Amino acid sequence: MKAISKFFLVNTVAGLFVLGAVQVGVTDExxxxxxHHDAPPGVSVIDSMVxxxxxxxFDHEMxxxxxxxxxxxxxxxxxxxxxxxxxxxxxxxxxAEDKRQCEDCHVAxxxxxxxxxxxxxxxxxxxxHRGLMGAFHNxxxxxxxxxxxxxxxxxxxxxxxxxxxxxxxxxxDKKSKKDSGxxx
Amino acid sequence: MKLLSRRNFLKKGVAGSVLAxxxxxxxxxxxxxxxxxxxxxxxxxxxxxxxxCRSCEAACNREQNLPDPETPFDDYSVFDEERHGGLKRRxxxxxxxxxxxxxxxGLDHPLYxxxxxxxxxxxxxxxxxxxxxxxxxxxxxxxxxxSVCVGCRTCMIACPFYVPAYSYSSVLNPVVxxxxxxxxxxxxxGRPPAxxxxxxxxxxxxxxxxxxxxxxxxxxxxHPERYVDHIYxxxxxxxxxxxxxxxxxxxxxxxxxxxxxxxxxxxxxxFLATVPMVLTxxxxxxxGFHRLATRKDWLKEKNAEETGEES
Numbered sequence: 001m002k003a004i005s006k007f008f009l010v011n012t013v014a015g016l017f018v019l020g021a022v023q024v025g026v027t028d029e030x031x032x033x034x035x036h037h038d039a040p041p042g043v044s045v046i047d048s049m050v051x052x053x054x055x056x057x058f059d060h061e062m063x064x065x066x067x068x069x070x071x072x073x074x075x076x077x078x079x080x081x082x083x084x085x086x087x088x089x090x091x092x093x094x095x096a097e098d099k100r101q102c103e104d105c106h107v108a109x110x111x112x113x114x115x116x117x118x119x120x121x122x123x124x125x126x127x128x129h130r131g132l133m134g135a136f137h138n139x140x141x142x143x144x145x146x147x148x149x150x151x152x153x154x155x156x157x158x159x160x161x162x163x164x165x166x167x168x169x170x171x172x173d174k175k176s177k178k179d180s181g182x183x184x
Numbered sequence: 185m186k187l188l189s190r191r192n193f194l195k196k197g198v199a200g201s202v203l204a205x206x207x208x209x210x211x212x213x214x215x216x217x218x219x220x221x222x223x224x225x226x227x228x229x230x231x232x233x234x235x236x237c238r239s240c241e242a243a244c245n246r247e248q249n250l251p252d253p254e255t256p257f258d259d260y261s262v263f264d265e266e267r268h269g270g271l272k273r274r275x276x277x278x279x280x281x282x283x284x285x286x287x288x289x290g291l292d293h294p295l296y297x298x299x300x301x302x303x304x305x306x307x308x309x310x311x312x313x314x315x316x317x318x319x320x321x322x323x324x325x326x327x328x329x330x331s332v333c334v335g336c337r338t339c340m341i342a343c344p345f346y347v348p349a350y351s352y353s354s355v356l357n358p359v360v361x362x363x364x365x366x367x368x369x370x371x372x373x374g375r376p377p378a379x380x381x382x383x384x385x386x387x388x389x390x391x392x393x394x395x396x397x398x399x400x401x402x403x404x405x406x407h408p409e410r411y412v413d414h415i416y417x418x419x420x421x422x423x424x425x426x427x428x429x430x431x432x433x434x435x436x437x438x439x440x441x442x443x444x445x446x447x448x449x450x451x452x453x454x455f456l457a458t459v460p461m462v463l464t465x466x467x468x469x470x471x472g473f474h475r476l477a478t479r480k481d482w483l484k485e486k487n488a489e490e491t492g493e494e495s
Binding site: 110166170 | 233237238242245246252253255256257258259374375376380383384385386390391392395398399402403
């Protein structure tokens with residue numbers, strides 16, 4: 001019991017933190033986040049990896065037109081409820097998409113000491129819970145691969161720091177060396 | 185009188201050596217069992233999630249201040265590389281981790297496998313090192329101290345996963361190089377290794393070894409259609425800190441299935457226990473036999489000498 005209440009406390013604090021971060025990171029062009037799920041938020045900006053990659057603009061409406069809500073927003077209806085979550089979080093269903101955001105379940109600060117503690121020693125159903133970046137990639141990528149845009153840079157343009165991390169300059173060196181080698 | 189006492193001495197010696205050999209056996213049979221540090225950390229590698237982006241390789245290179253790679257980390261042609269004997273890429277000096285691609289029959293997509301030091305619970309490199317250059321920290325990392333290393337490279341032969349590499353390029357101070365689980369910069373402070381944090385797909389899960397082991401069991405239980413019912417590293421070579429989950433049998437993606445479930449040291453423990461006995465008792469024993477066998481000749485010689493002296 002103590003572990004559960006501790007989890008909620010930490011999760012609430014973490015949630016506030018995440019929301020704060022999200023408000024900085026995700027700006028809604030239409031202003032306030034829409035109240036109703038029929039009108040999705042407009043363009044969101046995801047910038048959690050700005051040190052290595054440029055921020056990604058995510059067009060909510062375009063994706064909704066293409067594939068609908070539930071492809072990405074899983075476990076939101078009674079039928080699609082995750083049985084492990086549903087045991088305790090019945091209040092999220094039905095119509096949970098009104099109330100739930102991705103980061104309510106999949107935290108952005110996946111590797112913070114406090115969260116590492118939760119996933120290891122919290123309630124058993126919160127064990128091994130996927131963070132936001134992992135959830136995004138696992139949820140988005142399969143579709144993108146099918147549509148031939150599954151490469152990292154198809155969504156994420158690398159920054160200069162990113163180029164440095166991946167040692168991109170070596171590729172250019174090698175190529176130019178190769179080219180000059182062929183010239184001889 | 186003199187001869188009799190020698191005989192007694194030999195008799196006692198033989199009896200003593202027999203006794204000692206039994207005592208020696210008793211000791212080796214009750215050799216200490218080490219089941220790993222309970223607080224050891226671990227990483228679970230879920231091969232169903234890895235997309236082969238090589239971000240972990242790039243992060244490792246940065247975190248460990250390793251030399252520049254041969255090609256950029258976004259060069260995916262390295263997956264086509266084949267070494268001598270059709271082997272995939274492996275760790276080397278300056279490369280502590282590699283990701284390799286495997287095409288598996290019956291799967292419509294390739295599988296990617298991250299490879300690095302598995303940080304065994306009872307490491308063969310550590311037990312094979314005669315200058316104690318290796319340490320297994322309570323946090324689970326297998327560390328190497330270059331200052332005491334004599335460069336014998338026994339650890340490289342002992343490692344069942346062929347992980348430790350030698351910096352042959354260094355003329356004056358070559359050392360063994362391998363993944364240290366980011367111990368000094370991260371693990372010591374309770375933070376996951378750099379590769380884990382860099383993984384965008386969360387293919388790597390960090391936590392106490394016992395916890396990530398339970399995560400692995402849980403994933404298999406919840407998604408039996410997704411995984412084979414085997415956690416590589418749970419039992420292999422006595423257990424490793426890095427554990428693997430796979431959608432296909434591990435032998436199809438280059439895992440060595442012949443490493444056994446015992447720590448490598450177990451294979452030589454009984455032999456090593458007999459070494460001191462052989463070295464101390466056998467010389468005395470066989471010298472005694474030789475003395476007995478040649479006693480008559482010796483007596484003859486002595487008698488001859490004595491009679492010679494008299495005459």
